Amino acid sequence: MMRFDTSSLIEAVKQTAEQVVKSIDEPTLRTVGFAGADLFRDQAKQIALYNMKTGMLFDSIIVKRLDEESDGGQVQVYLVTVRNGNASRDGAYYWRWVEKGHKFVPKNTNVSARTGRTIGWAAHRRAAELEYGNARVRAYPFMRPAYETRKRDAVDLMTRTLAQQLARNST
Known part of the structure; x- marks a missing residue:
């Protein structure tokens, strides 16, 4: 019979987890969150190109960090949206009509x-x-299809970005 003491393994895993948590700071989370949101924004812009008339909708698709929902080093919240504007100011105020008909x-x-x-x-x-x-x-949706087609890619990109940031922070 063979015995294996896992207490040292468990302790090593705990220490590694603590080091990872300490190395994830606000700039790291911002970089990771923006990478995923940027991917969605680019896909929404790509879909909006198919029905482009003036280019205003294409130019108005943005990524916005929600300060009120982000709390420093724990949570970073980004929103992919369209700059509304109005009829006299730059922005695609009509984007919901395009999205939903x-x-x-x-x-x-x-x-x-x-x-x-x-x-x-x-x-x-x-x-x-x-x-x-x-x-x-007719509706010409561009936000929902962008999310549906790229959500797995965004998670993969965010995971790779997090690994790169952790490697950069540890050296």
């Missing part, structure tokens, strides 16, 4: 003498009267 508002042929706009309230009322979106603009 929307009701079609036909172009009004009457030009307003006061505003110079061609789509007026009458066109919006006609669109609202359409029951449950009989005339809908």
Whole structure:
């Protein structure tokens, strides 16, 4: 019969785990988290290219660190989103309509003498009267497919980045 004392092995594993936890600091976690989020952002931009008209949506897809949910060296939270803006400021305020589709508002042929706009309230009322979106603009999703296609790759990339950061911190 052979006996094996595992107490020294358990102690070595505990010490190694403590060293790993100590070497993971806030800059390391930020680098690892951003690597995964960056991969999702690039995939969403790639999908958005298929339906690009002006390039505003492509340019507005960003990675944002959520300071209120990140707590230093323990948790880092990143959000891949679209810079909203509005009609007068840079940003793709319409991105949810592209992602999920929307009701079609036909172009009004009457030009307003006061505003110079061609789509007026009458066109919006006609669109609202359409029951449950009989005339809908097709959805062109880009965020959800980006997440679904790249989630395993993001985990792999984050694992590799963490290993590289740990190797860099230990030397």
